[in-house]
Every structure is written in C-alpha cells, then in structure tokens.
Amino acid sequence: MSSRDAILAAVRANQPAPAPAIPAIPLFERTSRSFLDEFRENLTSMGGKLAPALDAGGLDAWLRAQFPDAAVICSATPEVRGTRPLDSGAPPAELADVDVGVVRAAFGVAETGSVWLSEKELQVNALAYLAQHLVILLDPTRIVGNLHQAYRDPRFNTARYAVLVTGPSATADIEGVLIHGAQGVRSLTVAMIPLG
C-alpha cells in the first residue's frame, strides 16, 4: 500500500463524526472610515512609508532625490524607467545588487496597510526581496476595506505566486528590539499614483 493510500485510509478511519457545514463568511464591512486614511495609518504603523503627493511625471525625480546613492534602480512597471531593465528570463540571483525596486501593486487593503503583488506585477518575484528598498505605486481608488474582500479577488485563482506585502522586512527576534531590513527590503514606500 502506498503511503498516500495508507494515510488516507487512516484519516478516513479516524475522522470524527461529520461536523456541521461551514456558515457563509460575512464580509464584516465597516464603511465609517475612509479606506485611504485607514490604509495610510496601518501602513505606517507596520513600518511602511508614504511618498508625498506626486504625479506620474514627478516620480523619477523623486526617486533620485529619495535614493541619491542608488546605483541600480530596477522597475517592473513601464511607468518608471530605472537604471537597468528587468529581465524576467534571467536568474533571480542577478538582482542581488539592486538598490531600489519599483513595482505597481494591483490593490491595497485598508485593514492592514497591505498591498497585493503577483508575478505579473513583479515580473521577477525575487525583486521584492533582493532589492534593498522597495517603492510601490498604488492607485488610491484600488483599496479594499478588509481581508474578507481581498480574499474574494479572482486573481488568487490564477496567480502562481501572490503576496500581501505590509511594510518592510522586519524582525524582533533579538530581545524584542524591532529591526527593519531583516532579510528582505530595508524600507518600503507607497506612492499613491492613479493608474493612468
């Protein structure tokens, strides 16, 4: 008997009596606050930053001013040129020297300050982790209220990889001291720029 069959047989033999069907999960919508305000508040409390109001034209200049020492800026979105084109066919490890990665998120989540990214938005998944800093463009009208709404997005069914990113990489494993830039990006900045 294969392990698969043995395990399934053991599981079926031992399963408790069928528990009731799961009730429909409510959306728990709260409409009292502006999603944008809630998003901003949660993003910053999770260690993320907000870029000042910019239009698409001012983005490149703002980037150079924010990251004056950045030698390599790699963008996954055509809205920003960067210093080096992103080659989605190359091994991810080649992004090791990227100082700033730029991507556009599909949507944000007000409840947590998260943004949604998949291989489509990232081009190379590892960009969001190997870069030292990450800048994320977000259309302020594409913010859903909470995770219940987020998890109804059909793109979860088709994306190979989808991530809810909330602030920069962090750890507090050494004596509870909060540190940003544990293994992933040291900083994460969201720029509210409508999709043109």
Added chain:
Amino acid sequence: MRVGLFIPCYVDAFFPEVGIATLQLLERLGIEVVYPLDQTCCGQPMANSGCQKDAAGAEALFVANFQEFETIVTPSGSCAHHVREHLDAIPQTPAVEKVRRGTYELVEFLHDIVKVEEFPWAAFPHKVGLHNACTTLRKLRTAKASEIDEPFFSKPLDLLRKVRGIEFVTPSRPDECCGFGGTFSVFEEPVSAKMGYDKVEDHHRAGAQYIVSADMSCLMHQKGCAERLGLDIGFIHIAQVLNGSRG
C-alpha cells in the same frame, strides 16, 4: 430558604473564620444554614491530579452529606466548579445530579439567587486589591476575563461596592493566575512560588493594604508568599468583609 453549607477542608483546618463569616452572613440574610457534620472534601485534589479512583470516596461522601438539600453553598469557587462540572468519579444517580445542580459558590449565590441589595453592617475602610481565582473567574464566570472582548461585569465587585469605605486598587496584571493551582503548588513549587511572589508584589505596588478574594486557597498561597517576602499586606476572604469584618 434552607441551605447546606460546605466548608472546604483547608478552610475547616486553617481558616475557620472564613467558614464562620460565611455562616453568620447567610444567617443575617435570613437563611437557615445547616452544616452536615461528616463532610470532608469535594474530591477536587484527587480529581485534578487525574486520579478518579482516589476521588470517588470523597465524592460519594460529599453526596451522602448533601443530598437532602435543594441548595448547597460554599465559600470556594474551585470547589463549586468541581461539584458542578467534574463530580463524575461516581455513578451519576438522581441524588448525585441533584447535588451537582444545586451547588453554588458564595458570591454567585448572593448575587444571582439572593440578589442582596445592601450590607448595612459592613465597612472596610482600606485599599483593596480584588483577586478573582481563575476557576471562579473563567469557569464560573463571576466577572469578565481580560482575554475576552465583552462588556465589563463583576459579581464580587458589585457586592463589595455595597461596603462602606472600600477603595479599590488594580494591579498591572489583574487576572494573571497567582500560581496556587492545587497540587501544582507542591509539585511545581519553583514556578508556583515565583507566580505567587509576582502576584503579591504587583498588588503591593498598586497600593493594596488587603487582598480580598472569594477563594481562600489562592489567598493561603499568596499569604505564605507575602509573609516570606516580609510584605505588609493583609489577606481576607470576601465573606469576612461582607459579614462586617473591619480588617
């Protein structure tokens, strides 16, 4: 109303004043109190160790002593909880079921059944830290537990607020366990003592002159810790305060 009075073994042996206060208080409220003379214990120490066989004798004796009563009152939350939820080392006869149903802890009895409006004879002009024993708090649900998000309520506080002169102080960890835990206090002595020390020091820092509780078992442990630490803090059962003790 006529009630059977159950006095836990450690109260009978070490803190008879708590039993006396309970009896006097109930009589003041017009209740006829009967203390069956052959009672010993509810069975909790043995049952909490998992030793059902060793608990059966005490549990059977408990039922034998109290089966004639519709209502049984005890100044101990953990004992009341054991009788209602765990008195199952013996066959569940109608007499056993009757005794289990009818057993109340003192605070819940005064608050829910008698619905006492006032204690005119009571005054306790001291700073008091209220200690809710874990079983009484989380299982008998005599007050809101800090983990659960629900509206605030507290039966012991409702009663104590009717006592003149009491001033309440709150420790930084209001319902963290004090570490008694029955046989835990002996078999896991290092952690038990540390928890007790932390508890009494917390109350002391909050300014408590007395720690009041509906469970003398916790107080016995906390008192032992406070005395070893040399802390100037008194320990008194809620029955004594409600009965008019001045501390």
Added chain:
Amino acid sequence: MKPIDHAEASSHFIEAKAHLEFHDRRLWDLRVKRDRQAHNIPEWEELRNLASAIKEHTLSHLGDYLEEFEAKAKSNGAQVHWARDASEHNQIVHDILSAHGAKTLVKSKSMLTEECDMRPFLETRGVKVIETDLGERIQQLDDEPPSHIVVPAVHKLRGDVSDVFARTIGSEPGNNDPHYLAEAMRRDTRPYFLGAEAGMTGANFAIAETGSFVVCTNEGNADLSANVPKLHIACIGIEKIIPKFEHLAVFIRMLSRSALGSPITQYTSHFRAPRPGTELHIVLVDNGRSQRLGMKDFWYSLKCIRCGACMNTCPVYRRSGGLSYGATYSGPIGIIIDPAFDIRKYSNLPYASTLNGSCTNVCPVKINIHDQIYKWRQVMAERNQLPLVKKEAIRIIGKVLSDPRLYRAAISATGLAIEHLPRFAIYNWLNPWGRQREVPEAPKRSFRSWYLENRRRQ
C-alpha cells in the same frame, strides 16, 4: 528513559533572574498587544467561532479535502508526496534534493521539520541546511532547539546572541547591539539565498479549492527561500488544510494578531504553482496526526494554527521557558500534543499547569486546551504514568478525605504539628510548600469544632 522533569528545568530557568524577567515581560507584552488588537475588532469572538467551525468541519472531512488539495496542486504543476512519519518525510526530502544535486538548502521556519528532526538527517548526508528565520538561525548556530514557535530565541538576551554570532559567523565579540547583530546575520545569510540550489518552507495553511498554500513571515525569508532557487520544497502537516480561499481571511485576520499583536505579518505569501522553469514539491506529512484525529478527547488539538498565543499568556510558560518542556511543541499546546507522541516521556507535562484557562480564552480556533490538559491527567493516572511518590500521596489523601474520622484525626494532628514543631522540622526538604512560602498558622479550633460549640445544641 526518564520522563521530562519540567519542575526541575524550571527551577534553573527561574534562577537566571535577568533572563527570566525579560522572558516574562516580553511574552506578556505580546499578550497585551493581542488583547488590544482583539478588542479593536467588534467581530473578534465571531471570527473565533468561524475559525473553529471551519477547522472542525475540515478535520471531520479531512480525507476528501486532502484528495481535493492534491488533485488541484498537481494540475497546477506541483508534485505531491505523502509521508507517513518523520523518517519517511526526511527520506523524501533527501531524495528530492539528491535528484536535483542540491547541496545547500535555505529554509524558513517550520515546526514540522523540527518535529521530524530533519536537519541532522540531511546534514549527515552531506546537505548544508541554513535556517533563515533569525530566531531559528540563532538557535541552529547555538545547537539548541527553538524555545517558542513564533519567537524561537526569546529566552536569550542580546549578549547571548552576540556570543553565538562571534563564535560562529565572525561578528565582533562584545558588540551586542541588536541592529548590528541583525545586520551581521543579513550579510551572512544573503550569499546562501543567492547560491542555494533548493529552498524549503513550511505552510501555515493549505487550500483545497485551489491547491495553494500560504506562508506567513515577517522577514521575507520564506519568499527568498522560495523565489531564488529553482527548487521549492514545501512541508505541510495534513491538518493544515482549509476548504476555500474565503476561509483564509478568517485565519489571516487572527493569526498575527494572536501571535504578535500586529494586524498581519509583513509577508503573507500564497504559492499555487511553480515559476516557469522551476519545480515545486509538496510533502504532505502525517506523523501521528491521523492517529490523533481518532482520539475522542484530543482531536481538537489539530485545529491549531501555530500562533503561540497560548504560550504568551501562560504564566507557567513565561516563567519556565519553552525548553523546559523537552519537546518541539511547548506551553499549553505542547502539553496536549506531546503525550500523544510519547506518553511516558511527557507524562509530567499535563501537571505543568494550574488549569487557569487563559490559554483556552486566547486560542483563535477555540481549542479547549485546559479541558484537554485535565483529561490528559486522567489518562496518565489510568495508564499508571504518575511518579510513585505522587501516586501514593494522592492515594493516601483520597483515603483520608473519604472517611470523616480519619479526616478529623489528620486535621488535629496537622494543627498540633504546626503549633508545636520547631521551624526546622516544618521547613525542610520534605516540605516543598515551605521552601519559599510560610505555612498557614494553626488556628485554635477547626470550623467544625466552632460549629458544634456555637450552633449545635444536641
């Protein structure tokens, strides 16, 4: 083999005052943060009920959901393996690595791989395994198991971490600034991410509807481990399955709030299919779970989502540390899981509890932890797993308390003893109560005597 002696281990933990004080304060702080988050969500208790219902339904139909998950995962292009026990899991992982010529494996945190003792198995077969979660890495370098399932090195102070790093990764001895140490770890680990042939993650949840699985981290180390190398192995316990994506929202809303008091982890990553040109292998692991599923009183423990909230709130855990439980799973959840693995080794664990019930109240999936602890004590007594001294003491107490005359004799004897014996006779090694506490005074008379004098006129 002697059972784990939690009390003995805890006495050493308590003696290290600075470590104890930090450990207790840090974990209590996480509990307070959890409360703040929970009380800010009006539907928190409803979420707990939903989470519990989802898990109970799934576990009672686990066979069907496992098959659904496998079918979907395979159609997504993942390869699915099944491991009956720890050694089969380790062998499968090794075989996958060998087939790819992988000599270095970067991995994110997985309690399942700890449970299977995977690292030594791979290392003795020539695979270099790099833990990438900071806490796990500290423990790996110090050759010590993790002590807490979410914050693995919470029992260490910065000086301890500094010593470990100076010894093993060449950081500056004596420099114990956490920022410096974290940076040293970042620089040390990065080359491994870039060069490893394989990456491994665990999974917090696996979704039957889509064949996806979810990994929650704060560092992004799981995403690095999975998205840089060409081979991603995911080890998943069979109890991690949930039916649909919409159910995931309930758990993700509660996981990090319960664990760390933050609304979500920095990274919540959903893996459905391999990146083009790479391979994704899923190893579904039983290792005693199907057996636990059949335990009438204990199968609820399989609802666990590994948040650690029970550990943070447990006053015993905070003052004894995870390592004192001698098992992969410690604290309240450990107490109810471990005896199923080895009833003799873990026979004392159910007694490392005051049954205060705080764990049950914070559990996001409403596991009746303290009830199960109580039931395990009954199992220990029935299966004769109590230490002889305790067994005898309980037997004697039970006998005395079942006989009114024996009881009354014992009370007066105790009273006389306390009143008349000198201090050294009461406070000695025979009396654990008296080590750090005063014994109650002996009153003039018992309640019963008072009652006879003052109420009974026969």
